[in-house]
Amino acid sequence: MSDIKDLKAIERIEESISNLKNNNFNIYFFVVDSRNVPNSSLAFIYELAKTLQDKKYNVTMLYQLQGEYTEAELYKKKKKGRQIDPSKLFIGVGDWLGQEYAKIPHMNISHAQWKVSPSDILFIPEAFSSLMFQTYQYKAPCRRVVLLQNFSYVTDFIPFGIEWKNYGIYDVVATTKQQETLIKSVFPYMRSKILSPVIPSIFRKPIEPKKLTVNLITSDQRIANRIVKTFYWKYPIYKFISFVDLRNRSREEYAEKLREGAITVWVDNDTPFGHSALEAIACDNILIGKVPEMVPEWMTNEDGTLNDCGVWTYDINMIPDLLANVIGAWMQDNIPSQLTDAMTDANTKYTTEKWEENVESVISSIIDEQIKSFESIKSSIQKNITNENEGVE
Amino acid sequence: MKDIAVIIPVHELKDDTEKELLIRAINNVKACQKYYEHNLTTYIVTPLDLGVDKSYDCKVLINDGATDFCSQINFAAKNVTEDYFSILEFDDEYNEKWFSMVNKYFYTNEDVSLFLPINVQIISKDGYRQFANETPWALEFSQELGYIDFKCLANYYGFNITGGVFNRNDFNRIGGLKSSIQIAFNYEFLLRLTNKKLKVFVVPKEGYKHIIDRDNSLTDICSDKYTQEEVDKWYALAQKEYAYDEDRNITIYTETDNKE
Numbered sequence: 001m002s003d004i005k006d007l008k009a010i011e012r013i014e015e016s017i018s019n020l021k022n023n024n025f026n027i028y029f030f031v032v033d034s035r036n037v038p039n040s041s042l043a044f045i046y047e048l049a050k051t052l053q054d055k056k057y058n059v060t061m062l063y064q065l066q067g068e069y070t071e072a073e074l075y076k077k078k079k080k081g082r083q084i085d086p087s088k089l090f091i092g093v094g095d096w097l098g099q100e101y102a103k104i105p106h107m108n109i110s111h112a113q114w115k116v117s118p119s120d121i122l123f124i125p126e127a128f129s130s131l132m133f134q135t136y137q138y139k140a141p142c143r144r145v146v147l148l149q150n151f152s153y154v155t156d157f158i159p160f161g162i163e164w165k166n167y168g169i170y171d172v173v174a175t176t177k178q179q180e181t182l183i184k185s186v187f188p189y190m191r192s193k194i195l196s197p198v199i200p201s202i203f204r205k206p207i208e209p210k211k212l213t214v215n216l217i218t219s220d221q222r223i224a225n226r227i228v229k230t231f232y233w234k235y236p237i238y239k240f241i242s243f244v245d246l247r248n249r250s251r252e253e254y255a256e257k258l259r260e261g262a263i264t265v266w267v268d269n270d271t272p273f274g275h276s277a278l279e280a281i282a283c284d285n286i287l288i289g290k291v292p293e294m295v296p297e298w299m300t301n302e303d304g305t306l307n308d309c310g311v312w313t314y315d316i317n318m319i320p321d322l323l324a325n326v327i328g329a330w331m332q333d334n335i336p337s338q339l340t341d342a343m344t345d346a347n348t349k350y351t352t353e354k355w356e357e358n359v360e361s362v363i364s365s366i367i368d369e370q371i372k373s374f375e376s377i378k379s380s381i382q383k384n385i386t387n388e389n390e391g392v393e
Numbered sequence: 394m395k396d397i398a399v400i401i402p403v404h405e406l407k408d409d410t411e412k413e414l415l416i417r418a419i420n421n422v423k424a425c426q427k428y429y430e431h432n433l434t435t436y437i438v439t440p441l442d443l444g445v446d447k448s449y450d451c452k453v454l455i456n457d458g459a460t461d462f463c464s465q466i467n468f469a470a471k472n473v474t475e476d477y478f479s480i481l482e483f484d485d486e487y488n489e490k491w492f493s494m495v496n497k498y499f500y501t502n503e504d505v506s507l508f509l510p511i512n513v514q515i516i517s518k519d520g521y522r523q524f525a526n527e528t529p530w531a532l533e534f535s536q537e538l539g540y541i542d543f544k545c546l547a548n549y550y551g552f553n554i555t556g557g558v559f560n561r562n563d564f565n566r567i568g569g570l571k572s573s574i575q576i577a578f579n580y581e582f583l584l585r586l587t588n589k590k591l592k593v594f595v596v597p598k599e600g601y602k603h604i605i606d607r608d609n610s611l612t613d614i615c616s617d618k619y620t621q622e623e624v625d626k627w628y629a630l631a632q633k634e635y636a637y638d639e640d641r642n643i644t645i646y647t648e649t650d651n652k653e
Contacts, residue, residue, distance in 0.1 A: 209497045211538055212530050212597030237524060240531040242538070262597075331511065331599045333490045 003388070006381050013378045016119040020367050020374075025119035026058045027363075028142070030131055033063060037248060038096045040275040041149050044175065044197050045125065046093055046101045048147075051359045053104055061106045062122075065090055068108050096250040116142045118374070121366060123173070127153035132167040143370050145171040150272045151182040163187055173362060175273055176297050191369070195362045197273060198355030199347075202255045203282040210262040212331070213242045214323065215285065217276045218267045221247075223316070227265060231320035238327060246276075258283035262330055265319060266310075269293050278350060281309055281343050286335060288322050290314070298349055308342035396432040397492060397558060398473035401451075401481050402465035403439040411483070418483040419451050429492040438469040463570035463578050470564050479558045484604060487556060491600035495558050498596050506563040506591040509541075510556045510600025517604050525553045525603075529595045540594055543587035550580040550628055556601025563591055568638035576619055577631040584635035622647050 019025045029049050034042050046061075053059040069077070069088050077084055094102030107114065116122070120142035124131050126149065135144055146169055148154070164170070164187050172190045174180040180192045218224045228243050244257050258264065264280035266289040274296040280287050287310035291299070301307050311322050329335050399422045406412050415437075422435045435451035440460045456468045466480060481487065488494075488510075495508045502508075512525040528534050528549060535545040541552065567585055574581045586593060619627070626645040634643060 208501045210597075213538070237522065240524070240527045240534075242530065242532040331597065332488060333494050333598060 003385060006385050010378055010381055012118070013374045013381075016117065017371055017374050017378075019117070019119040020371050023057065025117065025121070026060055027052055028060050028062050028116070028120065028122045030062045030122065030124050030128060033065065033090050034093050034096070035091045036093075036095050038251065038254070040271075040273075041125070042093065043097060043251070043275070044149060045123070045147060046097055046104070047198060047200065047355075048123075048195070048359060049104050050101055051356060052363060055356075055360065055363075057363070059104055061104055062109050062114065063090060063106065064110045065108050066110050068111060070111075098251060116140050118142065119370070121145060121370075123147050124169075125153075126150065127157055129154075129158040129162070129167070132164065132169050136167040136169075143171065143366065144169055145173055145366060148172050148174040148179050148183055150270075151179055152270065152272075154183070165189060171366070178294065178297060179272060193362050193365060195358050196350055196355070197275060198352055199275070199278050199282045199350045201352055202251065203258065203279040205282070205284045206259040208260075210284070211260050212327075213244050213257075213261040213263075214327075215257055215261045215264040215280065216243050216245045217264060217280065218245075218247070219269065221245075223267050226316070227267070227319050227323075230317075231323055234320050235324045238324060241327060255279070255283065258285060261285060263288065263323070263326055265323060266290070267316060267319070272296070274299070277310065278346065281346050284343070286326050286330060286339070287311065287343075288313075288319060288326060290316050290319065298346055307346075308338050309346040310343075311339070395477070396434065396475045397429075398469075398475040398478040398561075399433055399435045399481050400466060400469040400473065400478055401435060401437050401483050402462055402469070403437055403441075403483060404460050404462075404465070405441070415483045418481055418486065421486045421489075422481065423450070424489045425487050425492050428490045429496065431496075432475075433492060434473075434475065436469055436473055438465045438472075459572065461572050463572040467569035470559070470561055470569055473561065476561055477558050478561050478564075480555045482555050482603070485555060486602050488598070488600050488602065491556070491598070492558075494598040494600060495596050498594065502592070502594055504592055505594045506560045506586060507554070507593045508558040509552065509554065509593065509595045511595060511598060512553050512556060512601045512603055513599050514603050514605050516606050518606060524599075525551060526595050530597055539597060540592065541583060541587060542593075543584065546580070546584055546587060550577070550631075552579060552583055553601075553603070554579050554582065555603070567591070568640070571634065571640040573640050573642045573644065574631050574634060575627050576624060577627040580628060581631035581635050584631060585638070588635055620647070 029045055031042060031045055049059050049061060065088070067088050068090060069084070074084070090106065090108065092102045092106070118141040122135065122140065122142050122144045124144060125147050132144070132146070146164065170189060170191055172183055173193050173195050174183060175195060175197055177194060180194055183190055184192060216224050216227070218227070224245055232239055244261060246254055246257055249257070258280050262285065264285040264287050266274070266277045266280065266287055268274070268276065269290070269292050271292050272294050274292060277287055277289055278298060289310045289312055291306065291312050291314050295306070299306055299310070299312070306312050311326060313319060313322060401415070401418055403415060406415065419435055422433055426433045436454050437451055438454040438456050440456050454469055454472050456465055458464060458468060470478060491510055495510070498508065509526045511527045514523050514525055515521070529539050529541050529545070532538070535542045567589060570578050570582055572578070583593060623645065626647060630643060630645055634641065
């Protein structure tokens with residue numbers, strides 16, 4: 001009886017190995033609805049999903065939305081002119097990230113029966129400890145990998161006294177060495193890989209010469225007001241300078257404004273990577289930035305000092321003065337080559353080519369590890385069968 | 394953009410200081426040449442033989458006609474051979490990178506008839522700096538950021554054309570500058586240009602430096618010569634005359650004239 005069970009197990013394992021080798025498995029990403037608010041963490045996840053889809057992997061985005069309208073319900077409501085409850089709609093990323101991302105298959109796991117097999121891979125963002133728990137509780141047989149972009153989100157929702165191993169989570173893909181170090185300092189048992197983000201080619205040096213506008217990338221309106229108003233008060237000679245607030249714009253429009261403008265002011269204390277700053281540099285903007293709490297790795301030299309690809313300050317009150325200096329230098333074509341050379345260096349770090357190479361390497365290594373893990377289970381079952389047949393205790 | 398004629402109008406050289414300023418202006422153009430990939434040729438347009446052509450590597454255009462600023466420029470614009478020209482007042486100076494900067498904007502704006510710099514105006518007594526021509530870079534000043542259009546000129550007339558790079562063909566075709574408009578000739582020219590849907594773009598770079606309070610400078614003479622009433626009337630006249638290509642030699646009458 002036991003032999004039959006074991007043989008069936010071996011058969012299932014062999015099937016899973018074969019599925020992994022023949023690309024007959026699914027890669028799932030759990031996401032939340034951005035509701036059209038641009039978000040760099042979500043953009044990273046969709047970028048990864050899209051790259052894998054382009055590499056012919058079967059990719060599906062999972063989300064949870066209780067009471068979501070079915071297509072038929074929505075059709076009926078529209079036909080009868082009834083009010084539609086927006087909280088029952090999944091808006092997605094089409095309007096800000098682009099339709100090619102919105103078209104990746106999506107599945108509401110609150111409604112649909114989500115069937116998962118051992119050869120599948122599920123990527124869970126670091127903040128979703130509830131999903132880590134649910135998939136553990138219901139014994140989801142797939143390989144679960146946490147996507148770690150910001151260590152502070154890990155501590156946001158996980159209950160006291162619980163850690164990832166309590167949810168059976170042992171795999172993490174971190175976006176930086178810093179994030180990897182942080183997670184291993186608390187959960188040393190994690191198997192980790194690093195997948196640096198990409199600065200997509202939509203963020204590129206423009207052909208047209210720059211307009212004299214200053215782009216603002218700030219975490220909230222109050223910071224933007226503080227910078228702009230102080231600047232005009234202190235430097236009335238520059239009252240003609242136009243500021244462009246880049247918050248809540250579609251990625252296409254956002255990139256267009258970056259390509260057009262000459263200078264970007266960036267203030268985001270909590271960012272672990274600083275996508276926006278790198279995107280601005282890629283669009284050939286002179287960047288004036290407040291150094292975030294966790295200094296992104298691309299901002300530092302090997303000795304840990306800040307490099308010259310931006311004009312950095314630790315004090316937000318210095319920004320209007322720095323801005324006046326940069327505008328003055330830019331208007332006289334006197335931007336130091338030290339800065340422009342460092343910008344060129346920064347632009348070579350996160351290219352699409354490197355990203356595609358890294359994605360392939362990370363996903364292949366996850367698949368290989370899974371195959372090895374299956375083979376190891378298979379061999380221990382086979383060993384058991386042999387031992388039982390030989391009467392070894 | 395290629396080769397550019399730099400026109401320096403010289404009505405007279407009163408003293409050694411003015412002669413030194415002229416030599417400095419010629420050298421300033423030479424300094425600009427270091428950054429500019431095409432040729433810059435300096436033309437001094439003057440009623441006199443100043444004797445600076447051979448020794449200072451510039452060309453002299455002897456003007457036998459009227460020698461006011463506008464007439465001198467019109468004369469030079471007809472006689473230089475380059476497709477583009479710029480005006481340098483001999484007591485002013487270019488940013489040495491101005492022509493290389495404007496060249497960057499030229500290739501994506503080839504249909505522009507006049508590229509203006511942002512002018513830096515300095516009061517030498519106290520070193521105070523202010524800008525001119527910068528307003529088109531303020532949001533919603535004109536229909537397109539950086540451009541001067543006919544509509545925005547209805548409410549604003551503080552533009553300077555010195556230092557600008559002109560398409561010579563367009564300049565001559567619309568009749569050049571009008572001497573009779575006196576203090577408002579800049580404004581009238583821009584109205585005429587934009588009324589004909591020709592494009593005026595302000596390159597967002599400090600391209601030209603002007604000392605406001607130098608004795609005997611054109612600005613200095615103008616500020617002493619005209620009353621506010623006269624200034625207002627010249628600008629009002631410009632708003633009527635832009636429709637005509639030729640200089641109709643219309644004049645203004647003020648309260649003072651009437652009393653006389």
